[in-house]
Amino acid sequence: NAGVMQNPRHLVRRRGQEARLRCSPMKGHSHVYWYRQLPEEGLKFMVYLQKENIIDESGMPKERFSAEFPKEGPSILRIQQVVRGDSAAYFCASSPRIGGYNEQFFGPGTRLTVL
Amino acid sequence: ELKVEQNPLFLSMQEGKNYTIYCNYSTTSDRLYWYRQDPGKSLESLFVLLSNGAVKQEGRLMASLDTKARLSTLHITAAVHDLSATYFCAVEGQGAQKLVFGQGTRLTINP
Numbered sequence: 554n555a556g557v558m559q560n561p562r563h564l565v566r567r568r569g570q571e572a573r574l575r576c577s578p579m580k581g582h583s584h585v586y587w588y589r590q591l592p593e594e595g596l597k598f599m600v601y602l603q604k605e606n607i608i609d610e611s612g613m614p615k616e617r618f619s620a621e622f623p624k625e626g627p628s629i630l631r632i633q634q635v636v637r638g639d640s641a642a643y644f645c646a647s648s649p650r651i652g653g654y655n656e657q658f659f660g661p662g663t664r665l666t667v668l
Numbered sequence: 669e670l671k672v673e674q675n676p677l678f679l680s681m682q683e684g685k686n687y688t689i690y691c692n693y694s695t696t697s698d699r700l701y702w703y704r705q706d707p708g709k710s711l712e713s714l715f716v717l718l719s720n721g722a723v724k725q726e727g728r729l730m731a732s733l734d735t736k737a738r739l740s741t742l743h744i745t746a747a748v749h750d751l752s753a754t755y756f757c758a759v760e761g762q763g764a765q766k767l768v769f770g771q772g773t774r775l776t777i778n779p
Contacts, residue, residue, distance in 0.1 A: 584765075586765075586766065586767075588767075588769075594771065594772075595756055595769035595770055595771045595772050596711075596756070596758075596767075596769045597769070598766040598767065598768065601765045601766055608765060609765055609766060611766075612766070644710065644711070655699065655760050655765065655767075656701065656713065656716050657701075657767060658713065659703075659710045659711040659713075660710060661709070661710045662710050664708075
C-alpha cells in the first residue's frame with residue numbers, strides 16, 4: 554500500500570529555468586494539496602486540487618506558478634522562470650475526504666535548489 | 669484569517685524530564701493535527717483531534733484539544749533521545765480545505 558509519492562526528490566535549477574514537481578496521491582485518494590516549506594519555517598499552503606479541478610489556489614503566487622491534477626497521471630506543480638527565492642521543500646499531501654474529515658498524508662517532498 | 673502559533677519554538681531538555689508544547693489558534697476550529705518532522709524528512713502524522721476535550725496518547729506523547737480556549741497541547745513524558753525532532757500543529761478552519769501550520773517546535777533531547 555504505497556504512500557504519497559513525489560519526484561524528483563531533489564531538483565537543481567538555474568535562475569530562469571522551469572521546475573516541474575510531480576505528486577502521485579495514495580491509492581483511493583482524489584484530493585491533493587501542495588505546501589511549501591522554507592528553511593526553518595512551517596509549511597505554507599499553496600493549492601488544493603481534485604481531479605481536473607483547482608479548488609483553492611489562494612496560497613499560490615500569482616505569477617510563474619501553476620498546478621494541475623489531470624484525469625490520468627500525477628499532479629504537477631510547475632514553476633516557470635525560477636528565482637533563488639523559490640528554493641524550498643515542496644510537499645504534496647493527499648486525502649480521501651471521508652465524511653468531511655480531512656487528514657492529510659504527506660509525501661517525502663521535493664527539495665528545489667535554484668542556483 | 670486563521671493563524672496558528674506554537675510555543676516554545678525551541679526546546680532543549682534532558683532525558684527523563686516532562687514538558688509541554690502549546691498550540692494556539694485564532695479562529696474556531698474543531699480539527700487539529702499534530703505532525704513530527706525529522707531533519708530533511710517528510711511529516712509523520714502523530715495525532716488527529718476532532719472534538720473539544722479530545723485526548724489521545726501514543727507512547728510518551730499525549731495530545732489534547734480545548735476548542736473553547738482554541739488551544740492544543742502536546743505533552744512529553746519522560747523524554748528519550750529518539751523524540752528529538754520538530755513538531756508541528758496544524759489546524760483546519762471551518763469549511764476550509766487547507767491546513768494552517770504553526771511555526772514548529774524544534775525539540776532536542778540530551779542524554
